[in-house]
Amino acid sequence: MNIGQASDASGVSAKMIRYYEQIGLIRPMGRTGNNYRVYGDEEVHILRFIKRARNLGFSLEETETLLKLWQDKDRTSASVKEVAEVHIVDLERRIAEMQGMVKTLKHLSHCCSGDDRPNCPILDDLAGAAPAPVPAKKRA
Amino acid sequence: MNIGQASDASGVSAKMIRYYEQIGLIRPMGRTGNNYRVYGDEEVHILRFIKRARNLGFSLEETETLLKLWQDKDRTSASVKEVAEVHIVDLERRIAEMQGMVKTLKHLSHCCSGDDRPNCPILDDLAGAAPAPVPAKKRA
DNA sequence: CTTGACCTTCCAATGATGGGAAGGTCCACC
DNA sequence: GGTGGACCTTCCCATCATTGGAAGGTCAAG
Incomplete structure (x- = not known):
């Protein structure tokens, strides 16, 4: 072959x-x-x-x-099961992360009129949300 | 700056x-x-x-x-909404895909005794054996 | 003998980010 | 003035899994 x-x-x-x-x-x-x-x-x-x-x-x-x-x-079947379960946990973490994104996006999208006018809460959110504050470093 | x-x-x-x-x-x-x-x-x-x-x-x-x-x-707010909604669909597709994986893995993991013996339905499935039978409901 | 479908190796790109080397610059402190 | 260290610059490489393509060898059918 x-x-x-x-x-x-x-x-x-x-x-x-x-x-x-x-x-x-x-x-x-x-x-x-x-x-x-x-x-x-x-x-x-x-x-x-x-x-x-x-x-x-x-x-x-x-x-x-x-x-x-x-x-x-x-x-041992236990050793295989362990690999599988670690992977399950990892998958579930990523799923939850993406579900959070979807939830936020759906909320924003729902609030957006989706018409010919420029006003858009989706962009407002992207522009306005501040990231987690970074602890101040020694920099002037 | x-x-x-x-x-x-x-x-x-x-x-x-x-x-x-x-x-x-x-x-x-x-x-x-x-x-x-x-x-x-x-x-x-x-x-x-x-x-x-x-x-x-x-x-x-x-x-x-x-x-x-x-x-x-x-x-237009519609043009922004469109980008967001396409992205939502994409995220949901990937979520569903991973949920399918988790479901299969959980089933296999549940069927696996996870003990010292080598017999393991997870590997049997990966190897292409017949799907593992579902155990009796809540009575392990 | 030609043609086309294979096979081989090697190199490069993807997407988004991190790591690190080698070298220049600025500032505070002694 | 000198020194150290924190910062900046560019450049190359690595990741992860996969695809694409070029250049060239081989095989089988027509």
């Missing part, structure tokens, strides 16, 4: 497959006489694992951890 | 102020004889505007649009 076929079978672009090899996420593949990389079912399986982890929002670093745990027959 | 003071007053790092100038988001500042950039209250006001927009999750490109609208006295 060439890299293009492995890409089609796994959903990971050929570019990314080479990159994953380069950064050591996957092992360097064997080559044919023409210097083409050769893939088998196991490699495709690994690539699919990576793809799914990425789809779930795991970073490549987290994915590497999960991949090693997957391949470690002596791992 | 030097760049450091403008930075403190606006909450935008000196690095970023120079970068914003470089990419044309803000106009090149006047220089003193010693080649230091000079800032006034208006520039700080603009920087605060940018900071606030970034805090609301607008990209630099969107921020540039808003900045131009802010400085255009003939803009």
